[in-house]
Amino acid sequence: MISDDLYREIILEHYAHPRCKGKLEAPTFRQDGVNPTCGDAVTVELDVKDNRVVRAAFEGVGCSISLASASMLTSLIEGKTLDEVRELAATFKKRMLNRNDAEPCPEQLGELEALDGVRQYPVRVKCALLAWNTLLGALEEAL
Amino acid sequence: MSVKVELSRRSDFPLLENQPELVYLDSAATSLKPRSVLEAERSYYEECCANIHRGLYRMSEEATRRYEEARHSVARLIGASDPDCCIWTSGTTDAINLVAYTWGEQNILPGDPIVLTGLEHHSNLVPWQNLATRQQARLRWIEPRPDGTLELDNLDELLEGARLVAFTWVSNVFGSISPVQEICRRARAAGATVLLDAAQGVPHLPCAVEEMGCDFMAFSGHKMLGPTGTGMLWSRRELLEAMPPFRFGGDMIREVWRDRCTFNELPFKFEAGTPNIAGVLGMGAAADYLLDVGMANVRAHELDLLTYARECLGSLEGFELLGPPLDQHSGALSFVYRGIHPHDLATLLDRENICIRAGHHCCQPLMRRIGMSGTARASLSLYNIRADIDRLAVALEKASQVFKGVLF
Numbered sequence: 001m002i003s004d005d006l007y008r009e010i011i012l013e014h015y016a017h018p019r020c021k022g023k024l025e026a027p028t029f030r031q032d033g034v035n036p037t038c039g040d041a042v043t044v045e046l047d048v049k050d051n052r053v054v055r056a057a058f059e060g061v062g063c064s065i066s067l068a069s070a071s072m073l074t075s076l077i078e079g080k081t082l083d084e085v086r087e088l089a090a091t092f093k094k095r096m097l098n099r100n101d102a103e104p105c106p107e108q109l110g111e112l113e114a115l116d117g118v119r120q121y122p123v124r125v126k127c128a129l130l131a132w133n134t135l136l137g138a139l140e141e142a143l
Numbered sequence: 144m145s146v147k148v149e150l151s152r153r154s155d156f157p158l159l160e161n162q163p164e165l166v167y168l169d170s171a172a173t174s175l176k177p178r179s180v181l182e183a184e185r186s187y188y189e190e191c192c193a194n195i196h197r198g199l200y201r202m203s204e205e206a207t208r209r210y211e212e213a214r215h216s217v218a219r220l221i222g223a224s225d226p227d228c229c230i231w232t233s234g235t236t237d238a239i240n241l242v243a244y245t246w247g248e249q250n251i252l253p254g255d256p257i258v259l260t261g262l263e264h265h266s267n268l269v270p271w272q273n274l275a276t277r278q279q280a281r282l283r284w285i286e287p288r289p290d291g292t293l294e295l296d297n298l299d300e301l302l303e304g305a306r307l308v309a310f311t312w313v314s315n316v317f318g319s320i321s322p323v324q325e326i327c328r329r330a331r332a333a334g335a336t337v338l339l340d341a342a343q344g345v346p347h348l349p350c351a352v353e354e355m356g357c358d359f360m361a362f363s364g365h366k367m368l369g370p371t372g373t374g375m376l377w378s379r380r381e382l383l384e385a386m387p388p389f390r391f392g393g394d395m396i397r398e399v400w401r402d403r404c405t406f407n408e409l410p411f412k413f414e415a416g417t418p419n420i421a422g423v424l425g426m427g428a429a430a431d432y433l434l435d436v437g438m439a440n441v442r443a444h445e446l447d448l449l450t451y452a453r454e455c456l457g458s459l460e461g462f463e464l465l466g467p468p469l470d471q472h473s474g475a476l477s478f479v480y481r482g483i484h485p486h487d488l489a490t491l492l493d494r495e496n497i498c499i500r501a502g503h504h505c506c507q508p509l510m511r512r513i514g515m516s517g518t519a520r521a522s523l524s525l526y527n528i529r530a531d532i533d534r535l536a537v538a539l540e541k542a543s544q545v546f547k548g549v550l551f
């Protein structure tokens with residue numbers, strides 16, 4: 001493995017050993033997402049109790065960026081309230097669409113900071129966002 | 144073709160001169176354009192920028208002359224003896240839609256089978272899917288094998304009662320060449336009309352459209368060294384004359400009254416409105432360029448490159464070629480490499496200034512059929528050289544370093 005601004009170790013680690021990959025038995029919310037231009041597809045499932053994500057899982061086919069992002073997403077949102085999850089998603093989306101390198105990555109994003117390099121590859125930003133947009137779709141049902 | 148000829152051809156392409164470091168391996172998406180094509184477009188605007196078929200002054204006559212000369216050039220390239228049977232369109236997609244909305248509406252009746260192959264580009268699938276819905280017709284499928292060749296054992300069964308067979312000459316994913324004459328012969332014997340999607344055929348292979356046995360042939364200018372937004376539909380005169388017009392307006396009429404009109408003769412009946420005149424002149428220049436090189440030479444050069452690429456890339460550990468035997472192979476080389484996702488490969492190659500395509504290549508049903516979400520595809524044209532393949536091989540090995548220890 002060599003060091004790389006896009007393919008950071010932590011991304012490759014999530015890609016090779018995704019967390020929370022699979023299906024939930026009876027998810028509260030389930031949403032499919034696709035990237036029509038490239039064919040990447042993910043499914044995000046959530047168990048929600050008392051407005052809080054108890055468990056999250058994903059399945060999908062796609063590139064390292066989209067699957068690593070999905071893996072990080074599911075592992076990060078477990079235990080968070082739906083409002084916290086929405087806020088995290090909004091912060092991440094904003095970060096991905098901001099190409100200004102001078103601004104530091106918001107602390108709240110934790111290991112998602114590893115995806116910062118994707119911002120320099122505009123066509124790949126949609127890979128990083130696929131799982132997050134799918135998550136937001138799932139949460140629309142929760143309103 | 145010797146390396147010397149290859150190199151002299153490269154200097155005909157300004158983009159390659161402007162970006163000498165670039166390795167362009169995405170000609171199946173769109174080809175680069177030689178200087179003569181750009182010149183044909185530029186000179187229209189600078190020398191005779193008049194509308195065609197209507198002006199009574201010399202500049203308009205000159206524009207009309209160039210426009211019709213371009214039609215002759217493309218007719219010559221595809222071996223069409225009657226240029227009136229060569230209809231300008233904005234591309235392959237447009238040409239196929241023309242047929243679906245005119246011939247299709249008239250001839251496809253409820254319950255009629257339309258036979259397609261599982262290789263088709265969305266543009267030779269969705270128009271028929273849509274026609275089938277409008278007319279309550281049915282789609283039947285010639286199945287592709289995993290190497291992109293077609294399973295023809297059950298063809299006669301599929302052809303029973305078929306009204307239309309629409310299939311691609313060359314797969315844009317696998318580069319596999321379909322047995323055009325055989326399919327056309329068997330389809331027509333079964334009473335079906337045949338449309339050939341020649342988008343990936345005309346740019347790479349010698350074409351004698353009247354001997355191939357199809358009734359319609361659609362192709363794009365921008366994949367055969369011409370400008371974007373250009374293309375052609377070829378058909379036989381009796382079919383075109385029996386078809387209703389597709390689009391209505393100026394140029395396609397003979398006489399108009401308040402409540403009715405009569406239509407113009409071929410080919411103008413299908414060319415309503417002011418067309419992409421500069422583009423058409425560019426497409427004509429592209430046909431002249433290809434005629435000048437000679438399509439047999441284009442094929443020989445590409446076959447040499449394909450042979451080299453299959454050898455050179457095939458020796459990389461973890462390289463898997465998806466494609467037919469060499470003698471049935473043209474243009475596009477689809478592969479997977481060391482389990483690295485095609486998009487990741489495309490990004491890593493882009494860093495080395497190498498353009499390839501990755502993904503489903505507008506063939507989602509095909510990808511489902513072969514159980515893949517996408518492939519990486521390097522596609523060739525006459526301006527590619529062996530050094531491009533060498534650069535690709537080196538860049539692939541470099542890309543593999545990123546995933547080493549993670550995937551393998």
Ligand SMILES: Cc1ncc(COP(=O)(O)O)c(C=O)c1O
Nearest residue numbers: 234235236264266315342343363
């Ligand atoms: C086999 C095939 N058919 C049709 C098309 C559509 O061509 P256009 O987009 O120029 O209409 C393509 C383009 O990729 C193609 O490869």
